[in-house]
Ligand SMILES: [Ca+2]
């Protein structure tokens with residue numbers, strides 16, 4: 001018998017058919033020694049369980065004469081964590097940038113969920129910016145920048161709740177000591193339809209280049 005969690009509240013059980021020569025008519029399923037259900041097949045789904053909890057199971061076969069077999073081996077599984085990972089609000093949303101180094105490095109590449117594609121600005125020019133349109137106003141609380149080698153040293157994160165082309169920006173984060181790679185930035189929850197990276201000093205002689213520009217939060 002095997003047990004495998006399929007969610008935070010369900011464990012699926014499967015077992016081999018009993019070879020009882022009288023003819024098996026079904027199975028009784030036990031959780032920690034207490035019967036929780038029956039099955040006429042060789043599988044059972046135990047539902048209504050608690051997240052992140054270990055459960056142990058056995059089965060017994062029942063034959064046409066009503067006799068129970070001995071218990072199977074004990075199978076154990078732990079339900080999944082009840083927390084769902086936050087989703088990236090910027091994923092596949094429309095991006096706009098101040099410049100692109102080329103047609104392979106457009107703003108969309110920073111919002112495509114692909115860690116190998118990237119946006120890059122033209123080389124050697126400040127300032128540069130890139131923003132995402134979340135589609136509607138959200139309450140955002142985290143921005144994660146995944147820089148290529150061409151990182152930003154001084155930049156701001158700005159938000160706007162404008163509709164249409166954004167013109168009013170509010171600073172929600174600023175640094176002059178950015179060090180590239182991953183910049184995972186927590187901010188006080190902000191209403192935002194647009195989220196912009198506004199960069200004023202480069203860490204290299206190149207431009208600014210982001211593999212991904214992620215935004216996390218909740219529906220406002
Ligand atoms: Ca990408």
Ligand SMILES: [Ca+2]
Pocket residue numbers: 178179180181182183184
């Ligand atoms: Ca960093």
